[in-house]
Amino acid sequence: MTDQIIMFISQLFSGLKIGSVYALVALGYTMVYGIIRLINFAHGDFIMVGAYVLMLTIPAIVAAGLPAWVAIVPAVLVCVAVGIIVEKAAYKPVREKGNSMTALITAIAMSLLLENGAQAIFGADFQTVPTIFHLPSIAFGKLKLPGDTLLTIVLGLIIMIGLQLFVKFTKQGKAMRAVSEDKEAAVLMGINVNSTIALTFAIGSGLAAVASLMYCAAYPQVSPMMGAMLGLKAFVAAVLGGIGSIPGAMIGGIAIGLVESLTKAYIGTITGGVITSAFSDAIVFAILIVVLLVKPSGIMGKNEGEKV
Amino acid sequence: MTDAKNSEQPILKAEHLGITFGGLKAVSDFNMTIRKGELIGLIGPNGAGKTTVFNLLTGVYKPTEGDFWLDGQHMNGKKTYQVVRAGIARTFQNIRLFKQLTVEQNVLVAFDESFSYHMGGAIFRTPRFWKQENEMHAKAMDLLKIFDLDGLASTQAANLPYGQQRKLEIARALATGMKLLLLDEPAAGMNPTETEDLLRCINTIRDRFGIAILLIEHDMSLVMSVCQRIQVLDYGRTIASGTPEEIANNPQVISAYLGADDSDDAEADSTDHATPEPSIAKTMQEGAR
């Protein structure tokens, strides 16, 4: 293998590494958007909350002789609690009184609240999270695929399949699909819409906690603003995959991760220096714009027009 | 199906109009000729494609086959506002008003095309601005008077009772200055008094403005009593068309409404059908008188 190919493949791997985290986050976005048609801006910040919980609990857990990843338990609990509180205290009252714009503004406000709340408590600086996994890298000749990347992808796939099965076959999953299709009709069918939405938030927030574990395993630092860009990119991933589609979120997440990593590595060479790696964030948004304009339903989504 | 005596150009001519949504033929081979002053009914069971026809005629959907002309002008592929400015206006099955605007403003919005002042005129409040605003205000009040809405001119549209919202929607459609008015179930959800009131309005506006009206309606007695001709759709195809009497006695129409299994079969043998359900047939025939 020439060095160039090795370089290319290792870039692919680093794309997979961040892409698998995007995929986990995008799953949460897509579930919430699917059911209440709201971009939950605060979703990225749930990851930040999870990361801080990990940072605080891992030392105690390690001291108790347990493996560090057990910290996922308090992280999930806290994230689910935060998710449900956000839904019950802010989104639900606004949804009942306002329109889609007020709901979106509320979501932005909740995001600001979490970010600035964390900043007030922990300060604005980056803090380090203790090592979570001690997984060996898997070597392919000269190439090394980090074990946690592989784990993230496998975990993502398992969660995706699990969610898909849950939504397709369980009673609560069917209720979710019904609520996302038509809230009024769902009420008439005896579905408790509010608890179904709360359940969706709980699952989404729980996924955010898992995502924070995998994120911190790969990039062991936390800061109050860490969720903002991560959340936006994951949202782009969810849109690319087709909002509301569970496999779509997975595909979109991986795709965005790969695009980001490959543009960082190659865009300068390809464009002869006109566009450089500093544009990688802009390129992610450019993808969003192109998808929204060309095929707003994304790769796996369904077309929805307003009925006249 | 046409009256040969009228040789002048029709207001609306549709030929083989049709649209397919992902393999499903929502409307196919739709033909219609409407002349000035005519009031035509478009009926059919739920999901027969009546509103889709309206959406085709107003540029909401682009037809995948066929053509239509307004006053001889080819209208295929025109955007909604272009179609409206050319002279086709409509109301909606589920009322769509500008809820936060006043009754008068709802009408003024539809007059927009008649205004000629531009941004500069608006910002500097030129004499032309005042002249036109005052003229249009007077015109809007005249129009509202026809519908007995002039007293409510500064009421917010969302606060009107249901029947008056329907009327306002028609008034707004009239304000676009159209030649052909498409009414989508104007009597839906109305009580008999309101329906009667509406009927009077429809007749008044047709006589006064000399326009053609195409009416979708489920209230058979209304359709039968006001329409000169009726066209019946089922599964997107025209299964009958003719005078109210002809339609009321057409066995295919009756079976379409009763959901007989061969209802969409064009060669259905009329004599084989059992006596139609008395209530519907009776309403139809009573209305026709």
Added chain:
Amino acid sequence: MKKSMLSTRQSYLVCFLGILASFGVVMALCESGIANSYIKGIMMTACIAIIMTTSLNLTIGVLGQLTLGCCGFEAIGAYVAALASKYMVAAGMLVDPTLRFLVTTLLGGVVACVFGILIGIPALRLHGDYLAIITLGFGEIIRVIIQNLKVAGGMGLDKGAAGQALIGIERTANLYIVFWIMIITVVVLFMFGRSRYGRAVKAIRDDEIAAGASGLNTTYLKVLVFAISAFFAGIAGGIFAQYIGSLNPTMAGWLNSINYVIMVVFGGMGSITGSIVSAIGLTILPELLRAFADYRMLAYSVVLVLVMIFRPQGIFGSWEFSLPRLVNRLLFRNPKAEAEEKAEAAGKTDDAAETGTETEAAETAATTETKEA
């Protein structure tokens, strides 16, 4: 229709006098030395915020579409004005600082407007959440591009490093001139809102499909609104650049845009009065609460959620303050008319075709503040 006591002409006159009076107050504060350079700075910032907020309100409140990219346009205006000014200084063109300030600021507005049209045409095909996120995306792209432009003080595209500030812009912004630019902005936006254009835009907000079916070219009108908002954002940027004297690409970021969105939402969707009051209030408040600067955004976000829950239309709703109406009430007391005023103040009718008293928004910083307080 209520009997207006002042004729239309008189109402306009009253408003003009009101504006003059408030300018007099500003001038008196500055000339007498009561307002030191710190307070002058706050007034300048407030004027910029008013231009941003009232023009953004046209898109958010009147058209009813949430955009999160307004600071992208502000940044375009700022950088264009700054670079034009630097170029002119270097080339010895337009030596008069006031004239140069006006020309470069206008240029910034025009360029921002062109970008507004270019971005608006594709973006406005989308609605609601998707429009919000796509405008956010455009804003971020603008930020990244500025960050990497060599001419804008960045390291250059080929270097790819993060940008740095553009410095050394002549500080030619004068408070009195900026005050009048702010007044012109508010008057133009007000007149636009109370014309066939404003009516049409509100119709699109209420029901876009019905607006099309009423003969409105909805695409054109939406892009027009977007372009007007972008133009004034560019103007605000041009002023900002020549007031501060240095620029940083982060000004185009979406967090900055959200700041202005918060001002619009607090003030009231579609209310120019509300936008002015909240722009002034949210400029002054952080200065008063310097000690709690770290908690500013925290408090904003809490209040924002509360506003959304308990008063989603914002503090003023769509209500507008009217100086002629106030004069009418004071000079010609009439219980019947007052009852009507109350019904109107309740925000029931958006702009109830009462052209007679419609000049209220031409309110200035000082007057509005005192009246509302």
